[in-house]
Amino acid sequence: MQLAAYIPAGVVFLLSLGFVGLLMCAAIFLGPKKLTAEKLTSFECGSEPIGSPRARFSVKFYQVAILFLIFDVESAFMYPWVVNFRELSYTPAGAVSWFGFTEMALFVGMLVVALTYVWRKKAIGWD
Amino acid sequence: MLMIFLLGALKWLGLIMVFVMPVASLLTWAERRQSAMMQDRLGPNRANIGSVRIWGILHFVADAVKMLFKEDFVPAKAHKTLFRLAPVLAFAPVLIAFAIIPFGPTIHVDHLFKVLDPYSAPSGGERLQIFTAEFGMLFYFAIASIANYGTTLAGWASYNKWALLGGLRASSQMMAYEVTMGLAVLGMFLVTGTLEPGAMVDWQGPNPLHWGITVQPLAFLLFFTAAIAETKRAPFDIPEGEPEVIGYFLEYSGLGFGTFFLAEFVEIVFVGALMTTVFFGGYHIPGLYQNGFYFGDWFFELPHVVVAVLQVHAFIFKVIFFCWFQLLIRWTLPRFRPDQLIHLGWKKILPMSLANVMITAAVLLWLGL
Amino acid sequence: MGERRTFVFGQKTAEELEAEAGLPTEPMRVNMGPSHPAMHGTVRMVLTLDGERIRESDIELGFIHRCFEKEAEYATYTQIFPYTDRLNYVSPMLNNVGFALAVERLLGIDKEIPERAQYIRVIVGEMARIADHLTCLGASAMELGAFTPFLWFLKAREWLYTLLEEVSGARLTHSYVRVGGVVADLPTDFSEKLGARLIDIARVLNEGEGLIKDLRIFRDRMEGVGVLSAADAIAYGWSGPCLRSTGVDYDVRKDHPYLVYDRLEFDVPVGTRGDNYDRFLVRMYEMRQSLRILRQALDQIPPGPILVPDYAVTLPPKAEVYNSIEGMIAHFKLIMDGIRVPPGEVYSTTEAANGELGFYIVADGTGRPYKCHVRAPSFAILTSLTKQIDGALLSDLIPTFGMVNYIAGETER
Numbered sequence: 001m002q003l004a005a006y007i008p009a010g011v012v013f014l015l016s017l018g019f020v021g022l023l024m025c026a027a028i029f030l031g032p033k034k035l036t037a038e039k040l041t042s043f044e045c046g047s048e049p050i051g052s053p054r055a056r057f058s059v060k061f062y063q064v065a066i067l068f069l070i071f072d073v074e075s076a077f078m079y080p081w082v083v084n085f086r087e088l089s090y091t092p093a094g095a096v097s098w099f100g101f102t103e104m105a106l107f108v109g110m111l112v113v114a115l116t117y118v119w120r121k122k123a124i125g126w127d
Numbered sequence: 128m129l130m131i132f133l134l135g136a137l138k139w140l141g142l143i144m145v146f147v148m149p150v151a152s153l154l155t156w157a158e159r160r161q162s163a164m165m166q167d168r169l170g171p172n173r174a175n176i177g178s179v180r181i182w183g184i185l186h187f188v189a190d191a192v193k194m195l196f197k198e199d200f201v202p203a204k205a206h207k208t209l210f211r212l213a214p215v216l217a218f219a220p221v222l223i224a225f226a227i228i229p230f231g232p233t234i235h236v237d238h239l240f241k242v243l244d245p246y247s248a249p250s251g252g253e254r255l256q257i258f259t260a261e262f263g264m265l266f267y268f269a270i271a272s273i274a275n276y277g278t279t280l281a282g283w284a285s286y287n288k289w290a291l292l293g294g295l296r297a298s299s300q301m302m303a304y305e306v307t308m309g310l311a312v313l314g315m316f317l318v319t320g321t322l323e324p325g326a327m328v329d330w331q332g333p334n335p336l337h338w339g340i341t342v343q344p345l346a347f348l349l350f351f352t353a354a355i356a357e358t359k360r361a362p363f364d365i366p367e368g369e370p371e372v373i374g375y376f377l378e379y380s381g382l383g384f385g386t387f388f389l390a391e392f393v394e395i396v397f398v399g400a401l402m403t404t405v406f407f408g409g410y411h412i413p414g415l416y417q418n419g420f421y422f423g424d425w426f427f428e429l430p431h432v433v434v435a436v437l438q439v440h441a442f443i444f445k446v447i448f449f450c451w452f453q454l455l456i457r458w459t460l461p462r463f464r465p466d467q468l469i470h471l472g473w474k475k476i477l478p479m480s481l482a483n484v485m486i487t488a489a490v491l492l493w494l495g496l
Numbered sequence: 497m498g499e500r501r502t503f504v505f506g507q508k509t510a511e512e513l514e515a516e517a518g519l520p521t522e523p524m525r526v527n528m529g530p531s532h533p534a535m536h537g538t539v540r541m542v543l544t545l546d547g548e549r550i551r552e553s554d555i556e557l558g559f560i561h562r563c564f565e566k567e568a569e570y571a572t573y574t575q576i577f578p579y580t581d582r583l584n585y586v587s588p589m590l591n592n593v594g595f596a597l598a599v600e601r602l603l604g605i606d607k608e609i610p611e612r613a614q615y616i617r618v619i620v621g622e623m624a625r626i627a628d629h630l631t632c633l634g635a636s637a638m639e640l641g642a643f644t645p646f647l648w649f650l651k652a653r654e655w656l657y658t659l660l661e662e663v664s665g666a667r668l669t670h671s672y673v674r675v676g677g678v679v680a681d682l683p684t685d686f687s688e689k690l691g692a693r694l695i696d697i698a699r700v701l702n703e704g705e706g707l708i709k710d711l712r713i714f715r716d717r718m719e720g721v722g723v724l725s726a727a728d729a730i731a732y733g734w735s736g737p738c739l740r741s742t743g744v745d746y747d748v749r750k751d752h753p754y755l756v757y758d759r760l761e762f763d764v765p766v767g768t769r770g771d772n773y774d775r776f777l778v779r780m781y782e783m784r785q786s787l788r789i790l791r792q793a794l795d796q797i798p799p800g801p802i803l804v805p806d807y808a809v810t811l812p813p814k815a816e817v818y819n820s821i822e823g824m825i826a827h828f829k830l831i832m833d834g835i836r837v838p839p840g841e842v843y844s845t846t847e848a849a850n851g852e853l854g855f856y857i858v859a860d861g862t863g864r865p866y867k868c869h870v871r872a873p874s875f876a877i878l879t880s881l882t883k884q885i886d887g888a889l890l891s892d893l894i895p896t897f898g899m900v901n902y903i904a905g906e907t908e909r
Contacts, residue, residue, distance in 0.1 A: 004128065004131060005259075005260065006258075006260075007128070007131045007132055007135060008131065008134075008135035008138075008226065008257050008258045008259075009226060009257075009258045009260075009266075011132060011135035011136050011139060011257075012135065012139055012222075012223050012225075012226040012257055012258060013223055015136065015139050015140075015143075016139075016143075016219045016222035016223045017215070017219050019143075019222065020214075020215050020218045020219045020222070020386070021215065023218075023382060023385075023386060024211065024214065024215060024382070024383075024386070026195055026382065027194075027195065027197075027199045027381055027382030027383060027385075028199055030195050030196055031195075031196055031197050031198045031199045031381055031382075032196075032198050033198065033200075034198065035200055054286070061295045061298070061299055064299045064302060064303065064469065065298070065299075065302060067473070068302035068303065068305070068306060071306040071310075071477070072305065072306055072309070075306060075309040075310050075313070078310070078313055078484070079265065079313070079316070079322070082313050082316045082317050082322075082484075083316065083320065083321065083322055085317055085320065085488065085491070086320055089491075089492055096492060096495055098492060101485075101488050101489065101492055104485075104488070105485060108481055108484075108485060112478075112481065115473075115477070115478070119473075119474065124469060124470065124473045124474065162643065162644075165644055166643070166644050166647035166648065167647065167648065167651055168647060168651075288524060288526050289526070292526075292890075362641060362713055364641065365891075458643055458644055459642075459644065459707075460641070460642065460711070460713055461637065461640040461641040461642035461708065461711070461713050461714050461717065462640060462641030462713070463713055463716075463717075464716070464717055464889060464891040464892070465889070465891055466889060466891075467713075467716055467717075
């Protein structure tokens with residue numbers, strides 16, 4: 001695509017970010033500023049905060065992120081296949097062929113194996 | 128160049144400022160009013176300007192004004208830059224994602240009052256869609272991932288354990304359901320052969336039997352579930368589950384909180400618009416073709432401008448229907464436990480989406496495309 | 497050389513892998529403090545979380561301690577009734593009735609209470625029980641995200657509060673019961689109004705139950721969560737709906753009948769598993785049994801006096817106070833000195849909404865008790881909460897805490 005076709009996207013970016021930025025600036029400049037020591041401490045349900053939130057948190061959240069990475073890349077690979085499915089399904093002679101389908105079935109199959117592995121190892125979720 | 132710029136800005140203003148922001152703001156009122164009607168009580172009906180009350184619709188104005196004038200402060204040990212950046216990252220992507228939604232047909236300015244030829248479209252004309260690109264829906268998926276940053280950063284930057292828990296939960300949930308969203312709608316892409324929403328709406332056309340919902344009903348269910356989970360609405364509102372971890376926006380006050388809040392409602396409108404576009408024929412009305420209404424043998428001719436106006440109204444009506452439906456779901460169902468939510472996403476919806484795609488591909492091949 | 501590790505599916509659990517890899521994880525200490533939306537009535541819990549699992553929990557009470565027992569030592573027996581209202585503030589009538597029964601047992605007049613007064617005590621007590629269960633179930637549902645049943649149940653509770661306001665003059669702090677009876681008779685149209693409301697409440701119960709009872713999400717959150725076995729429950733001193741949900745059939749109204757409960761027919765629902773869902777069901781069915789009791793009581797209630805005609809215990813009517821010297825002296829002595837209870841001690845229990853509510857009163861012959869101790873049902877239940885939630889997820893704490901119906905007022909007195 002020519003660069004000119006991306007101008008509307010640029011317009012949208014500019015205007016949206018500008019609008020939200022305007023909201024945030026309005027918030028900062030329109031409100032009163034009466035800071036007290038208590039307001040600035042963290043809220044921990046009415047008592048003094050215990051410990052620090054900058055301690056290391058559980059690795060289980062990280063596991064979910066890695067899983068996401070794998071499957072998102074998989075879905076990224078599936079998009080071009082989906083769009084080109086009709087071309088992939090015809091042999092050069094013009095007959096219907098299952099070539100494109102089988103290719104993707106193998107790919108998805110490998111990823112299903114990966115998913116089953118992760119499932120059985122109980123790495124999904126917070127067990 | 129300037130024309131393109133101005134047209135884009137005009138479409139943005141028309142879509143976002145005239146339609147999306149008012150609808151999202153009204154949704155804040157509608158949610159409380161609809162929930163009140165479901166729960167056998169009155170709901171907000173007091174906000175007034177002078178003696179004008181309009182059933183309390185002005186509550187959203189009152190809310191906005193209240194939030195604007197509240198004190199906006201950053202907790203002492205929070206990370207100031209990220210703290211201020213997080214609401215922007217949560218709200219701006221949703222507005223940007225509206226760029227790919229086709230909210231009306233192609234307008235041909237010089238044919239406005241004539242009846243268009245049903246078999247061919249005149250060249251030129253301006254499509255009522257801000258950004259048309261070959262990779263249409265991928266734009267949405269890319270931008271929506273940035274919204275994930277907003278919530279997680281808000282949780283981390285707040286220097287608060289409860290906010291951190293909420294932010295982490297939000298990130299796990301959004302990541303799980305982004306994958307499933309991407310995979311669930313692949314079936315629809317297979318059938319239409321394109322990623323571009325405008326082309327998908329054209330493919331669906333005014334015949335309801337050709338719409339996404341009849342062709343891919345399972346994909347609709349999975350996509351709708353995943354989209355509601357993305358927007359963190361009940362029953363998936365674990366990150367903001369007030370009785371549990373209070374939420375990733377715990378330390379935000381005034382308009383900072385208002386931004387997250389409004390982002391959620393704009394997302395509701397967006398999910399409605401997305402469902403309409405992909406599965407319900409976009410702006411098409413059953414039976415309304417380019418040159419008029421066809422019902423069996425009965426034909427009623429209509430000029431182009433009437434058709435265009437009717438179609439834009441149809442789009443608005445469908446989006447509002449989906450907003451109402453999402454509000455209904457929120458007030459009926461309790462929320463999932465986080466691990467049940469993750470299990471649902473990875474163990475149920477993901478395999479079903481994959482199966483849906485492969486079966487759709489097999490059926491298409493078998494039917495000979 | 498160690499054994500060869502083969503990654504055959506399912507042979508190693510994630511915990512084993514983690515232990516082998518030696519990944520250090522730091523647990524996070526979080527303060528779920530007094531002002532948290534799910535903490536009913538100001539309890540502070542310090543949780544040690546590992547990711548989302550609760551490894552340790554430490555419960556701190558005392559935020560609502562108002563020195564009931566000390567205040568009771570300085571008040572006459574009749575003056576203690578407003579204090580008892582504020583114990584279990586969701587079903588105050590039951591506290592009133594419990595305390596009155598305890599004092600009457602000390603005095604030895606518990607068999608001489610007029611029948612009408614006993615029926616009235618049963619009626620208002622069961623109304624309070626229904627209100628308590630409605631609040632518990634509604635609030636728990638709301639904390640799980642189901643906002644609508646909460647408001648429907650509260651609508652039903654409003655009807656009960658309106659009726660109780662007509663009876664006693666207040667929606668929550670009734671102070672309606674007295675030693676020897678009740679302070680005033682029921683309004684003349686009370687029977688019809690309550691009878692009509694019973695039908696409405698039954699309808700609301702069906703609606704609310706239908707909305708969540710069989711809902712998959714609700715059952716997933718409540719079943720198997722917060723389990724305590726029957727043996728543990730008895731060891732910790734549980735009673736009431738929570739104990740019955742574990743399978744132990746113990747209800748003070750059936751096993752040690754008081755007032756006129758032995759003349760009324762009702763069933764006692766007993767659960768099987770001791771999880772949150774059973775507690776939910778037990779409370780749901782108990783409400784229906786309370787409706788049944790109310791219908792029978794409304795039919796059976798006889799006309800008659802509402803106070804024992806013993807002027808050493810109850811106030812004489814105003815006509816006698818103003819017109820006879822004995823009446824005036826009796827009135828004066830009762831107000832200034834209180835009811836003179838002969839020395840002795842009693843532990844008297846009733847079935848409150850949460851379980852066995854006990855009053856232990858030591859009397860020393862004056863009009864003020866020497867000691868008045870309350871055995872609150874929620875206290876025993878709260879002590880076992882750590883055992884119920886150990887190893888559970890943070891999100892399991894919320895429904896568990898809601899369904900044990902912890903009332904801070906009676907636990908901390």
